[in-house]
Amino acid sequence: MTTTPELALDVQQMIEARPETVFRALTEPDLYARWFGPPGSAVTADEMDLRLGGRLGLQIHIPTVDMTVGIEGFYEVIEPSRLLVHTRGSMDEDLVTTVRFELEPQGMSTRLTVHHKGFVDPVDLEQNDGGWRDLLASLADLGRALEEP
Amino acid sequence: MANNTGDELDDIFTALGDASRRRIVARLARSGELRVGDASDGLELSPAGISKHVKVLERAGLVSRRVEGRRHVLRLESERLLLAEDWIDRYRSIWTDSLTRLAEVAVALESEPPDNKEK
Numbered sequence: 001m002t003t004t005p006e007l008a009l010d011v012q013q014m015i016e017a018r019p020e021t022v023f024r025a026l027t028e029p030d031l032y033a034r035w036f037g038p039p040g041s042a043v044t045a046d047e048m049d050l051r052l053g054g055r056l057g058l059q060i061h062i063p064t065v066d067m068t069v070g071i072e073g074f075y076e077v078i079e080p081s082r083l084l085v086h087t088r089g090s091m092d093e094d095l096v097t098t099v100r101f102e103l104e105p106q107g108m109s110t111r112l113t114v115h116h117k118g119f120v121d122p123v124d125l126e127q128n129d130g131g132w133r134d135l136l137a138s139l140a141d142l143g144r145a146l147e148e149p
Numbered sequence: 150m151a152n153n154t155g156d157e158l159d160d161i162f163t164a165l166g167d168a169s170r171r172r173i174v175a176r177l178a179r180s181g182e183l184r185v186g187d188a189s190d191g192l193e194l195s196p197a198g199i200s201k202h203v204k205v206l207e208r209a210g211l212v213s214r215r216v217e218g219r220r221h222v223l224r225l226e227s228e229r230l231l232l233a234e235d236w237i238d239r240y241r242s243i244w245t246d247s248l249t250r251l252a253e254v255a256v257a258l259e260s261e262p263p264d265n266k267e268k
Contacts, residue, residue, distance in 0.1 A: 009240060011244040011245055013248035013249070013251065013252055015252040015255050015256070016256050016259075017252075017255035017256050017259045021255045021259050022251070022255045025251055025254050025255050025258065026251075031254055031258070034254045035248075035250035035251040035253070035254045036247050036250075036251075037243070037247060038246070039246050112248065112251070114248065116244065
């Protein structure tokens, strides 16, 4: 089962560099390996076949637990210096998610927005209308409250 | 994370991917424990349909059921929801860290001597 309801998170970052430069860091293997991954991990970008349907292959080595996680994805949207979308699946979690990088020029800087969402079943989509993460968060709060003596 | 944690999360997200099941979970979150009939009150479903949804929630570990005489009482297993919440938070924190480094990489690139004529 790889179909999950909509699961999304947004992270924004202002970068004092032009969108062209930021786009390079998102698409060149050597540069990508310098920033991507959990803290302390060593990332190798085996493949970044930057064309529609092209494959993205990463190895993330986490020294603290001596574990290597393979990640692969496929490019879905490529608009140089503006937009990059690829899927992302890892071997240890049976989920396929989608990562969207949106680059907006702000003077000589770039506002980068990462939108990372779970694979969406179209049947679930209309029922979720973006509110499910809020629901989950409030349920988790309620759950915590219920656990209190 | 171990393999089965990923599978467990799949079960949780699948279980929460249905409006009727979310309704049941939300009601249990408010009340803690409820009889099956009260938890599913207002849902336009047959008893068999409700039973199917409850089973999906049970399989995901979101809900437990105990039998008291003729009553089936459902209870929300809230730590399972926290597991899903932790998963999202973990990704958020990885992205935040990674993008901070990305900003450093991009700034360093721009300060390198230009090797092409672009702009």
